[in-house]
Amino acid sequence: MSRITDYGFLFQTTFGTSKTNLVNNIQLSQMNSSSVQKQLKAAGIDTNSKKYKAALSEMMKNGNGAMFTNVQAIKNLMSQYDKNGDWIDPNTGLTGLAVTDENRNSYKLIISIPESSREEMFELAKKEFLNENGTLNGDTTKRESVYNNLYRKMDKDDRLSAGWTMEQYEHQYRQAFAEAAKAADPTWKAGKPIPAGALDGITRESVESGKKSVDIKI
Incomplete structure (x- = not known):
């Protein structure tokens, strides 16, 4: 961030x-x-x-x-820094979340992140996709809590890369949901009601196994 x-x-x-x-x-x-x-x-x-x-x-x-x-x-x-001179994020109380001139071009790496965090994101993304008919509602989304939970599981030096990796997973999940909605109704577009049961057959494992751009190793 x-x-x-x-x-x-x-x-x-x-x-x-x-x-x-x-x-x-x-x-x-x-x-x-x-x-x-x-x-x-x-x-x-x-x-x-x-x-x-x-x-x-x-x-x-x-x-x-x-x-x-x-x-x-x-x-x-x-008071905004810890004893090691690392900036403390005021929202999480964690260090390692500052985007600086020094790391701006180096933290965007795919790294291994916990399966539990990916599952949490998948379930939330699916729930919000259905509730908002495929749109992103910045006023009601709980995405930040998923990212904060992930950061707490990661070492300080890996937190920014972990967040960027999670963004890639999140994008893949939502893309899979959109493709499934269009398969059920070729006229579907974001904002239009999603056909009943359109997402029932989608699992996190099926999405991840079909996407090669993200390393899913634990």
Whole structure:
């Protein structure tokens, strides 16, 4: 999942701002100065920690030397990382789910994912396909819970690839349902009622065995 960056930790001086209002603010260009480092340590911030270094990297990447931050904003940003400096997804509390410039082109790999997760996705996709007559309803779908359950079963470094792999399975399941609906009624299209019993003969195993683009090994 793409990471949403909160720029609340950065702000700039505006016309007419009194210098006295900036007494507790820290200019980004001075973050590594001895005086600022002393101020941060006095506030209980471990400037040698991976959490701090990750937060500092984020600030430097998204700000510029003329911008300011403060101790509390730095602490707030540090809370978004674990002790290893990995970003914590706020929806799941898990790490390993940030899409970055470094991994953007490398995480889209087919990897082995648990059969239980594939079964959960198949059953949900089938239920929602029938309920919504072949359309995707972003307001009611429970897809996110299936993906989150999958992420919790995977190692940190495999979570993004696992999610991408699940997307491929999900697409195959829905494609099989659409083909079955059209076989039962050649005039069928998404949004039109699905012929009764059209999906009864479809199993997850039959879909996966007929698709070679996804590795189904466990």
